[in-house]
Amino acid sequence: MSTALQVANLRKVFGGLPAANDVSFEVMQSERRLIIGPNGAGKTTLFNLITGDLVADAGAIRLFGEDISRLKPHERAHRGMARTYQIITLFPKDTLEHNVMLALLGLSRVRWRAFRAMASETALRQEARHVLGVLGLAERATRLISEVSYGEKRRVEIAMALAQKPRVLLLDEPLAGLSLEERAQVKALISAIPRDVTVVMIEHDMDTALDLADRVTVLHYGKVIVEGTRSEVVAHPKTREIYLGT
Amino acid sequence: MLIAAVAAILFPLVGGPFYVNLASQIFIAALFAASLNLLVGYGGLVSLGHAAWLGVAAYTSAWLYLRLGLQHAITAALALIMTTATAAVFGAIALRATGLGFLMITLALSQVLWGTAYRWASLTNGDNGLSGLTRPAPFGLSLEAPAPFYYFALTVTAFAIWTMWRFVDSPFGAALRGTRDAPRRMSALGHNVTLVRWLTFVYSGFWGGVAGLLFVYYNKYIHPTALSLTTSAEALLGVIAGGAGSVAGPIVGAAIVLILKNYVSAYLERWNMLLGFVFVIIVIFMPEGVVPGMRRWWLRGRRA
Numbered sequence A: 001m002s003t004a005l006q007v008a009n010l011r012k013v014f015g016g017l018p019a020a021n022d023v024s025f026e027v028m029q030s031e032r033r034l035i036i037g038p039n040g041a042g043k044t045t046l047f048n049l050i051t052g053d054l055v056a057d058a059g060a061i062r063l064f065g066e067d068i069s070r071l072k073p074h075e076r077a078h079r080g081m082a083r084t085y086q087i088i089t090l091f092p093k094d095t096l097e098h099n100v101m102l103a104l105l106g107l108s109r110v111r112w113r114a115f116r117a118m119a120s121e122t123a124l125r126q127e128a129r130h131v132l133g134v135l136g137l138a139e140r141a142t143r144l145i146s147e148v149s150y151g152e153k154r155r156v157e158i159a160m161a162l163a164q165k166p167r168v169l170l171l172d173e174p175l176a177g178l179s180l181e182e183r184a185q186v187k188a189l190i191s192a193i194p195r196d197v198t199v200v201m202i203e204h205d206m207d208t209a210l211d212l213a214d215r216v217t218v219l220h221y222g223k224v225i226v227e228g229t230r231s232e233v234v235a236h237p238k239t240r241e242i243y244l245g246t
Numbered sequence B: 001m002l003i004a005a006v007a008a009i010l011f012p013l014v015g016g017p018f019y020v021n022l023a024s025q026i027f028i029a030a031l032f033a034a035s036l037n038l039l040v041g042y043g044g045l046v047s048l049g050h051a052a053w054l055g056v057a058a059y060t061s062a063w064l065y066l067r068l069g070l071q072h073a074i075t076a077a078l079a080l081i082m083t084t085a086t087a088a089v090f091g092a093i094a095l096r097a098t099g100l101g102f103l104m105i106t107l108a109l110s111q112v113l114w115g116t117a118y119r120w121a122s123l124t125n126g127d128n129g130l131s132g133l134t135r136p137a138p139f140g141l142s143l144e145a146p147a148p149f150y151y152f153a154l155t156v157t158a159f160a161i162w163t164m165w166r167f168v169d170s171p172f173g174a175a176l177r178g179t180r181d182a183p184r185r186m187s188a189l190g191h192n193v194t195l196v197r198w199l200t201f202v203y204s205g206f207w208g209g210v211a212g213l214l215f216v217y218y219n220k221y222i223h224p225t226a227l228s229l230t231t232s233a234e235a236l237l238g239v240i241a242g243g244a245g246s247v248a249g250p251i252v253g254a255a256i257v258l259i260l261k262n263y264v265s266a267y268l269e270r271w272n273m274l275l276g277f278v279f280v281i282i283v284i285f286m287p288e289g290v291v292p293g294m295r296r297w298w299l300r301g302r303r304a
Helices: A043-051 A074-076 A096-106 A121-135 A151-161 A180-191 A228-237 A237-244 B002-014 B017-043 B051-068 B072-094 B099-119 B144-167 B171-181 B183-188 B193-219 B229-240 B249-267 B272-285 B288-304
Strands: A003-012 A017-028 A032-036 A058-063 A081-083 A168-172 A198-201 A215-220 A222-229
Touching: A003 A043, A003 A198, A003 B144, A017 A043, A017 A058, A017 A198, A032 A043, A043 A081, A043 A121, A043 A168, A043 A198, A058 B183, A074 A081, A074 B183, A081 A151, A096 A121, A096 A151, A096 B171, A121 A151, A151 A168, A151 B249, A215 A237, A222 A228, A222 A237, A228 A237, A237 B193, B002 B017, B002 B144, B017 B144, B017 B171, B017 B193, B017 B249, B051 B072, B051 B099, B051 B193, B051 B229, B072 B099, B072 B193, B099 B229, B144 B171, B144 B193, B171 B183, B171 B193, B183 B193, B229 B249, B229 B272, B229 B288, B249 B272, B249 B288, B272 B288
Parallel strands: A032 A198, A032 A215, A081 A168, A168 A198
Antiparallel strands: A003 A017, A003 A058, A215 A222
């Protein structure tokens, strides 16, 4: 089993405040990794560093052994990295189908076609429909994003990431703001993601997504505090300290 | 749509030369505004330097014709190459920023060209401009009379706008609109946002250059004002007043600006004031522009 994602001594300081302070961890191929931590622990910053939205002050990020620390976000996407956003970032004036098609276009050479109607890209459209179907959004495909519910938007976020058939998928609080019912639905979708995809997931609370994870990393003030299997982390005194407060 | 096409084709048969010439100018302004709209409306990149493409193409073509005596077909091709190459360089510089930064850089770069046209008199003849030009005669047809030039301008403009419509309607156009609405999301999806914007900038510059050629053929004269901030601002005003991000918007907007300019300047010296007033009225009642605004009113009227 090889390493899918390796983060080594990653450091990012915002105005004297370290949001990532010497963060190191390794995620094995096909693993489900949960990263938890209280507010301001640096979870989203860590994701932004991994995807290239932010550039690290120091340290390295390796994807299947290749150093991607200096690559632009779009170059990382082409190497098999996809993400979702904690704050929903979709194209609200476009249809669900169009949103997923933009995701498919991102990795397809079709995106450079400048003199052929988008409407005639039927293969792309069918693929988008198929992915929306997998996420249970088939009958919503031609609705505008602004017309569908919050829970459905969350699923479109995941649909766009999955459409890209990533090798490493980063989910930033995919269950945030969902009702209990929707939460169960999205959790089922996440656990159904094929095992050839490595999944790294951020959650704020410990218990919401614990059952999805193989291993758990606890982040606090930009530092890795505890890392281990589910039971190891739950039983660790430091986890209790952070989550129960002292 | 069809009615408009038929009306455009039959117009020179009924309209006098003044109106035919006015219509030709509207076509040129519409093409110019439409090319700017690629950046402003679809790319979300507001440029105040679009006059650069009009001016570079017009000056290059005029200079090559006057000084080297080259044929129109060759001057046109070289002028467009020159314009596109300049756009490639300016785009690479200006796209280091977005928003206000982009606006200021495009303004500054075009002002450099404007200053050059004014001051480098040995090249551009300065404030006197370049005169003594002729119109081309494609396939031996003279364009000196109003009606033939009208059809020439109509054909070029219609083809250009059709091509631009194909462009924004394509997968590339979809990606371009995506970079306008959520650039960071687009790069996370694998789109090279800077490259998409740069290619659009160059393409927009190319069509701005085509408008510049029509402009210099129409006037048979070129003066540094063509490169001035006013030229850029009028085009931007047309795009915004007509409706940025729609195909018909800049055409209508450019027509409004040009008609006001031609009619009102005959009666009022401060026609700019009236233009400003009309613009304010449009922004109050139809902030998204005349074309989308009318569409909204029409839909609301049908529903009521």
